[in-house]
Amino acid sequence: MKFTYKCTDCGSTFEIKPELTVCPACATKQEPETPLTGVLEVVLEGQAPEGWEVMDLLPVPEEFFPPAPVGDTPLWEPRNLRREYGAPNLYIKDDGANPTSSFKDRASYLVSAFARQHGIEDIVLASTGNAGSSMAGIGAAAGQRVTLFLPEAAPPAKIIQALQYGARVFKVRGNYDFAYALSQEYSKAHGGMNRNTAYNPMTMEGKKTVSLEIFRQLGRVPDHVFVPTGDGCIIGGVFKGFLDLKRLDITDRMPTIWCVQSDKSDAINRALENGKFEKISSSTLADSISVDVPANGRPVLRWMKEHGGRAVTVEDASIPRAQAKLSSSTGLFTEPAGATAFAGFLAVKDQLPKDDTFVVLATGNGLKDTNTAMKGVNAPDVVIESLNDIP
Numbered sequence: 499m500k501f502t503y504k505c506t507d508c509g510s511t512f513e514i515k516p517e518l519t520v521c522p523a524c525a526t527k528q529e530p531e532t533p534l535t536g537v538l539e540v541v542l543e544g545q546a547p548e549g550w551e552v553m554d555l556l557p558v559p560e561e562f563f564p565p566a567p568v569g570d571t572p573l574w575e576p577r578n579l580r581r582e583y584g585a586p587n588l589y590i591k592d593d594g595a596n597p598t599s600s601f602k603d604r605a606s607y608l609v610s611a612f613a614r615q616h617g618i619e620d621i622v623l624a625s626t627g628n629a630g631s632s633m634a635g636i637g638a639a640a641g642q643r644v645t646l647f648l649p650e651a652a653p654p655a656k657i658i659q660a661l662q663y664g665a666r667v668f669k670v671r672g673n674y675d676f677a678y679a680l681s682q683e684y685s686k687a688h689g690g691m692n693r694n695t696a697y698n699p700m701t702m703e704g705k706k707t708v709s710l711e712i713f714r715q716l717g718r719v720p721d722h723v724f725v726p727t728g729d730g731c732i733i734g735g736v737f738k739g740f741l742d743l744k745r746l747d748i749t750d751r752m753p754t755i756w757c758v759q760s761d762k763s764d765a766i767n768r769a770l771e772n773g774k775f776e777k778i779s780s781s782t783l784a785d786s787i788s789v790d791v792p793a794n795g796r797p798v799l800r801w802m803k804e805h806g807g808r809a810v811t812v813e814d815a816s817i818p819r820a821q822a823k824l825s826s827s828t829g830l831f832t833e834p835a836g837a838t839a840f841a842g843f844l845a846v847k848d849q850l851p852k853d854d855t856f857v858v859l860a861t862g863n864g865l866k867d868t869n870t871a872m873k874g875v876n877a878p879d880v881v882i883e884s885l886n887d888i889p
């Protein structure tokens with residue numbers, strides 16, 4: 499199998515090397531406060547080996563990956579929800595089961611391997627929380643040094659995780675977009691590998707593994723995949739994975755890929771409607787999908803149009819309710835961003851054939867942000883001393 503980079507804007511192709519992050523020509527057209535131009539996609543050529551494995555379709559050889567059990571996450575068959583909604587083929591892909599409890603490990607794993615392949619020991623990034631705690635954990639497994647820029651409002655559990663894994667953590671006065679800018683500046687000054695979403699092509703490439711796994715677990719391409727979306731790197735990866743399976747003639751189908759966003763952070767869905775990206779000011783309580791300028795927005799918008807992707811925007815207040823509904827009906831407690839995909843499924847399920855195969859991505863463990871999760875439940879407000887005190 500042969501791997502190269504291709505610019506998702508102009509189509510130029512390049513040899514893969516760590517110094518190259520975005521297309522040099524398209525990068526000169528970057529406007530401030532707009533999605534990244536010149537995002538590079540990994541293109542694979544050749545034929546998948548007989549009885550292929552996910553590793554066979556990745557651009558870095560297996561020997562460079564750190565010893566951490568990333569991916570291969572469970573595909574739940576939620577019996578109670580299937581009955582309640584009359585949807586016998588509903589599945590939940592539980593990416594909270596990754597080593598650092600979020601989907602981001604799929605990207606960190608490949609980035610770590612890519613750095614190791616090229617003898618790079620320092621990795622830098624900005625994150626709303628999960629990418630940072632993920633890179634810190636996977637970097638710890640690999641023995642790499644990780645430097646993080648996090649917005650000061652990042653949930654404490656995610657900061658604590660990163661510190662536990664031994665990363666150097668800078669809390670930034672400002673939002674994720676500002677942390678992103680600072681991390682880019684830091685990389686320019688200090689070198690190492692930058693793992694920023696979309697800016698490092700291996701982030702989207704690593705995330706494609708979820709589609710390959712879903713295909714292997716189901717034995718087919720599902721009809722629908724619901725993806726909680728902020729920067730658009732996960733949904734880009736979901737497209738990429740299924741497109742790779744098509745390119746390799748492993749299937750001739752694509753699922754309908756649903757871009758699920760909160761109405762308080764809906765840059766991509768708005769752009770799909772209006773034809774262009776506008777600056778928004780996000781305020782969703784699902785911190786992992788709170789993004790003003792979606793870094794990976796350009797390729798996602800294109801793939802959504804070309805491959806029948808669909809948008810669903812959910813009310814922010816519906817997210818904690820969807821979260822509690824999922825937890826209490828299945829036993830799967832996912833963080834607010836993860837529950838957003840489920841809220842998206844709930845919003846559109848009645849327009850879709852009940853027998854279709856639905857896969858909902860639950861992208862992070864619920865314990866990562868307990869403050870928000872409290873909004874969807876009633877905490878006991880009396881403290882009892884005997885059973886007589888029970889109201």
Ligand SMILES: *Cc1c(COP(=O)(O)O)cnc(C)c1O
Nearest residue numbers: 628728729730731732835861862
């Ligand atoms: C990062 C993240 C998302 C959104 O991914 P994008 O690539 O930013 O669209 C969704 N859920 C969780 C738990 C995340 O950490």
